[in-house]
Amino acid sequence: MGKVLMKGNEVIAEAAVHAGCKYFFGYPITPQSELVAYMARRLPEVGGLFLQAESEIAAINMVYGAAGTGVRVMTSSSSPGFSLKQEGISYLVGSELPAVICNIVRGGPGLGNIQPAQSDYFQVTKGGGHGDYNIPVLAPASLQEIVELTQDAFDIADRYRTPVILMGDGMLGQMMEPVEFREREKAIIDEKEWATTGTRGDGGPRIITSLELDAESLEQRNWKLQKKFATIKENEVRYETYQVDDADYIMVAYGTVARITMNSINQARQKGVKVGLIRPISLWPFPEKPFIETRDQVKAFISVEMSAGQMIEDVRLAVNGHAPVDFFGRTGGVVPTQEEIYDKIMTVAGGVNV
Amino acid sequence: MTMKTVFRKTNGLTDKPTHYCPGCTHGVIHRLVGEVLEEMDILEDTIGVASVGCSVLSYEYFNCDMTQAAHGRAPAVATGIKRVLPDRFVFTYQGDGDLASIGISEVIHAAARGEKITVIFVNNAIYGMTGGQMAPTTLIGQKTATTPYGRTESVQGLPIRVSEMIATLDGAAYIERVSSHDVPHIMKAKKAIRKAFETQKKGLGFSMIEVLSTCPTNWGLAPHESLDWVKDNMIPAYPLGVFKNKEGGN
Ligand SMILES: Cc1ncc(C[n+]2csc(CCOP(=O)(O)OP(=O)(O)O)c2C)c(N)n1
Ligand code: SF4
Numbered sequence: 001m002g003k004v005l006m007k008g009n010e011v012i013a014e015a016a017v018h019a020g021c022k023y024f025f026g027y028p029i030t031p032q033s034e035l036v037a038y039m040a041r042r043l044p045e046v047g048g049l050f051l052q053a054e055s056e057i058a059a060i061n062m063v064y065g066a067a068g069t070g071v072r073v074m075t076s077s078s079s080p081g082f083s084l085k086q087e088g089i090s091y092l093v094g095s096e097l098p099a100v101i102c103n104i105v106r107g108g109p110g111l112g113n114i115q116p117a118q119s120d121y122f123q124v125t126k127g128g129g130h131g132d133y134n135i136p137v138l139a140p141a142s143l144q145e146i147v148e149l150t151q152d153a154f155d156i157a158d159r160y161r162t163p164v165i166l167m168g169d170g171m172l173g174q175m176m177e178p179v180e181f182r183e184r185e186k187a188i189i190d191e192k193e194w195a196t197t198g199t200r201g202d203g204g205p206r207i208i209t210s211l212e213l214d215a216e217s218l219e220q221r222n223w224k225l226q227k228k229f230a231t232i233k234e235n236e237v238r239y240e241t242y243q244v245d246d247a248d249y250i251m252v253a254y255g256t257v258a259r260i261t262m263n264s265i266n267q268a269r270q271k272g273v274k275v276g277l278i279r280p281i282s283l284w285p286f287p288e289k290p291f292i293e294t295r296d297q298v299k300a301f302i303s304v305e306m307s308a309g310q311m312i313e314d315v316r317l318a319v320n321g322h323a324p325v326d327f328f329g330r331t332g333g334v335v336p337t338q339e340e341i342y343d344k345i346m347t348v349a350g351g352v353n354v
Numbered sequence: 355m356t357m358k359t360v361f362r363k364t365n366g367l368t369d370k371p372t373h374y375c376p377g378c379t380h381g382v383i384h385r386l387v388g389e390v391l392e393e394m395d396i397l398e399d400t401i402g403v404a405s406v407g408c409s410v411l412s413y414e415y416f417n418c419d420m421t422q423a424a425h426g427r428a429p430a431v432a433t434g435i436k437r438v439l440p441d442r443f444v445f446t447y448q449g450d451g452d453l454a455s456i457g458i459s460e461v462i463h464a465a466a467r468g469e470k471i472t473v474i475f476v477n478n479a480i481y482g483m484t485g486g487q488m489a490p491t492t493l494i495g496q497k498t499a500t501t502p503y504g505r506t507e508s509v510q511g512l513p514i515r516v517s518e519m520i521a522t523l524d525g526a527a528y529i530e531r532v533s534s535h536d537v538p539h540i541m542k543a544k545k546a547i548r549k550a551f552e553t554q555k556k557g558l559g560f561s562m563i564e565v566l567s568t569c570p571t572n573w574g575l576a577p578h579e580s581l582d583w584v585k586d587n588m589i590p591a592y593p594l595g596v597f598k599n600k601e602g603g604n
Contacts, residue, residue, distance in 0.1 A: 023438060049437050053430065054463035061427035061460070065403070065434025068421050073434070091424050196419035196435070198399040198442045205368070207413045209404075209422035 003178040008168065011143045011179050012102055013038035015150035016074050018181050021100070022048030023073040025062035027055060029081045030114040031170035032104035036076065056081040060088030060101070067097040068208045070195030072154050076102035078170070079120050080111060089163055090129030093225070094210025096194075098157035100150070102166040104173040107333030115333025116170035118255060121310035124165050125284040132222055134229050136236055137165040137283040139254045143177040149281070152238075155187035160232055161194075167283065169306060171256045171335060232285060239287035240279045243269070244294055247276030249349055252315050253304040254280045257336060261304050264341035273349045283311070291318035298323050300348055304341055305329040366392040370414045377570040377577025379534040380408055383476055384415055386544045387447070390551055391418065400443040401435050403428045405457075407449035408482040416447075426457020429464035432471040443554055445472040451481040454490040454514050461520070461562075468525030468559035472550045475516065475562055478569040479588060486572030490514045493591050498572070513591065517564045521597035527559030529598040533566040535584040539594075558600050566592060 006014070013035045016024075024039040036052070043050040053059035059075045066073040077085060082103045092099055105120045107113040124137045136156050140146045146168070153164040196206050212218035242262060244250055253261040258279040268275045278290045278301075291301075301319055303312040308331045316325050328344040330336045363369075366388025374380045391397045400418040404410060406425035413420035423431040428446035436444040453461050453475050461473065480498055481487040487500040491513050495504045505513075521529045528550050532543035543565055550561035566588045568580035575583055 023434075025434065051433070051437060054459060057427065058430040058433075058460055058463065061424065061430035062434035062437070064423070064427075065421065065431035065436075066438045067434075068431075069401075069435055069438045071438050073438075087424055088427070095422070196401050196421055197439060198401055198419055200398050205417055205419050207420050207422070209413055209420075211410060211422055 003180045005176055005178050006143065007034055007174065007176050008143050008146065009034035009104065009173040010038045011146045012076070012150055012166065012168075013042060014181065015147045016100065016154070017042055017046055018183070019072065019151040019154040020186055021072040021074050021154060022046060023066045023071055024048070024050045025053050025059040025066070025073070025075050026050070027053050027059050027077065027081060029078045031106060031116070031173050032076050032078045032102065034173070035102065035104070056084035057087060060085040063099050064088055064092055064095070064097060067092065067099045068095075068196050070192035070197065072158075074100045074102065076104070078104045078106045079108050079117070082120060082123070086129035089135070090131055090133065091210055092163040093129070093133045093135060094131065095208050096161040097163070097208065098161050099163045100153045100157055100166060101163055102168070105167065105169045107331070113333045114170065116172070116256065116335055117306050117331065117333050118169055118257065119307040119310065119331060120167070121283065121305070121307055124167055125286070125314070133225065134284050135163050135165060136232055136285070137167055138238070139167045139281060139283050140172065141255050141258045141279065143175070143179045147179055147181055151184055151186070156232070156236055158187045160228055162228070162232070167255070169255055236282055237285050237287045237289070238281035239290055240281060241290050242277040242279070244276035244278065244290065247274050247294070248299045249273065249275040249345065250294055250298050250301050251275060251277045251304055251345070252280070252301055252311065253277065254283060254311070257304055257306055260336060260338050261341050263338045264345060267338065267342045268345045268349070271346070273345060275345055275349070280311070286314045286318065288318045291315070295319050295322035300324045300326055302326045302328060302344060302348055304336065306335060307331050364388040364392050366390070366397060366417055367415050368417050372415055373411060374408065375571045377568060377580055378408070379567040380476060382534050382540060383474065383543070383565050383567060384412065386540070386547050387445070387474055388416060390544065390548045394548070394551055396443050396551070399441070400445065401439070403432045403435070403444070403446040405446060405448040405452040407452045409447050409449060409476065410483065412447050426452050426455070427460055428452070428457065429460040429469070429471065429473065433464055433467070433469050436469060436471050440470070443472070443551060445474060445551070447474045448476065449482065450475070450477045450479065450489045450491040454516050458490075462523070465520045465523045465526045465560040465562070468527070470554050470557055470559060472554050473562040474547065475564040476567045477516070477564055477592065478567040480569050480572050482569045482572055486569070491516070493587060515592060517562065517597045520562055525560050526562070526598045527600040528553040528561040530596045531564040531566070531592060531594050533584055533589060533594055534568070535566065535581040553600075564592070
């Protein structure tokens with residue numbers, strides 16, 4: 001299969017199908033509705049099932065039920081709908097069930113708007129639902145990267161028995177780019193011995209639950225989960241760097257904003273300002289290594305976000321006081337321009353704004 | 355002298371002792387479901403969904419694969435399971451707070467879609483587990499922790515008759531309300547539960563059996579008084595009978 005021109009939301013859907021996802025439970029919300037519609041058309045073609053739930057709460061709980069049978073299952077939403085899914089996500093974590101949840105972020109809080117934003121960063125990376133937990137979050141910056149990361153998301157979900165979030169913004173969901181789907185080997189998707197499929201004579205009843213009434217037992221369960229999170233932290237960090245080797249200044253950006261920032265960096269480099277980029281691909285686990293490697297050499301880090309400043313907290317932790325951390329952000333669904341980010345670089349670099 | 359077994363534990367339940375209060379009919383209803391699953395020989399093909407409420411631990415009592423759902427969401431969870439495994443039997447076991455309050459949307463839509471699942475709906479007109487607060491099914495005049503002066507129409511509104519409401523939906527295939535307050539009614543309840551699972555087996559659509567049940571602890575009544583309270587107060591408000599039978603007949 002060669003390259004095809006597709007819309008971001010549809011790429012996520014097709015990539016999920018390629019990853020062996022046969023079940024999708026969703027509820028429409030802009031700017032991710034094309035994903036839902038694509039699945040409605042596509043899944044019956046591969047012998048799968050699409051069901052439009054009555055709400056995001058129902059959708060994530062259908063995912064919970066389906067995940068418990070051991071199949072690859074997915075749901076998708078945008079910010080207000082994602083908030084509603086938090087109940088189910090916490091239960092998926094507590095019951096250790098694999099699933100992929102896509103959040104195509106829009107402006108908030110409240111009903112906000114339907115423009116691209118990154119203001120759900122805290123919600124996706126710091127738990128979001130109740131209880132002590134983290135779940136892996138992958139944030140692609142291009143449609144080709146979506147293809148790879150969507151399958152990664154399903155593989156990580158199965159490998160660790162955890163929900164995984166695929167996070168994009170409205171711009172990524174709506175843009176069109178040529179992509180190529182390649183078949184890749186998948187992590188084990190069959191033989192999930194814990195799945196509840198009816199005992200069928202193959203051993204005693206299996207139970208999926210997050211309930212543990214005894215405090216000491218629940219603590220044990222939590223420590224076990226924390227151990228799993230630590231393993232994920234060790235194995236599943238993803239990031240990309242751009243021109244950081246000689247950099248005096250390092251920008252930090254993810255998703256589509258990272259692409260805009262890259263153009264601003266090129267522009268600044270033409271003026272002789274040595275500036276580079278760290279692009280976190282996994283937002284949790286947050287990549288600390290590229291910061292540790294560069295933080296004693298650079299004059300400042302600049303976090304660029306489509307939010308009022310959320311990722312900057314993780315940047316500060318990774319920099320750990322070794323260098324100043326500055327911020328440039330637009331919020332409410334405003335996408336920063338290349339010029340604005342360039343101006344910010346020049347201001348921080350103390351250069352003349354040309 | 356040869357001995358004949360006239361009563362034994364059903365294989366539909368595990369050996370785990372239940373935690374229910376003395377005089378609570380949750381245990382009786384568990385047993386009925388367990389017996390039906392055993393008699394229909396479908397234990398190995400069944401996945402049950404436990405809800406939130408006093409029956410939250412029912413996943414430890416039913417002798418089949420079980421999943422525990424969030425408060426009210428059991429019909430959505432059951433939908434997810436059944437849609438992946440259409441040839442298995444899937445049931446939920448839910449209280450009235452769980453089903454008629456926080457989970458009313460999930461049960462209505464599961465019924466409207468005609469999900470081929472069976473809902474065992476235990477109506478004791480109160481929230482048991484959280485300490486006896488008002489449920490949507492609490493009777494007018496009934497005192498609870500959150501209706502200390504008795505439920506009034508003007509403040510809390512009127513109770514919901516769930517079976518009647520669900521029966522209006524075209525996706526509902528079998529809906530019956532039964533009671534657990536005496537032996538003849540318990541026998542009838544078992545028949546109804548069996549009928550619901552048979553409805554599921556035939557793929558006719560959504561089935562729900564509402565079982566009127568006791569909560570001596572939170573009603574502040576002795577066990578035998580609780581059984582009378584079901585008969586004298588609940589049945590008049592929640593008439594027994596079949597509200598939907600897609601196959602016709604009875
Ligand atoms: C989201 C959420 N809200 C509230 C609760 C607390 N809660 C636990 S059981 C229950 C009421 C259950 O009552 P019912 O369904 O009537 O079952 P019963 O205990 O009477 O058998 C409530 C409100 C919860 N667990 N989750
Ligand atoms: S509190 Fe009520 S419903 Fe719960 S176990 Fe006790 S009697 Fe039964």
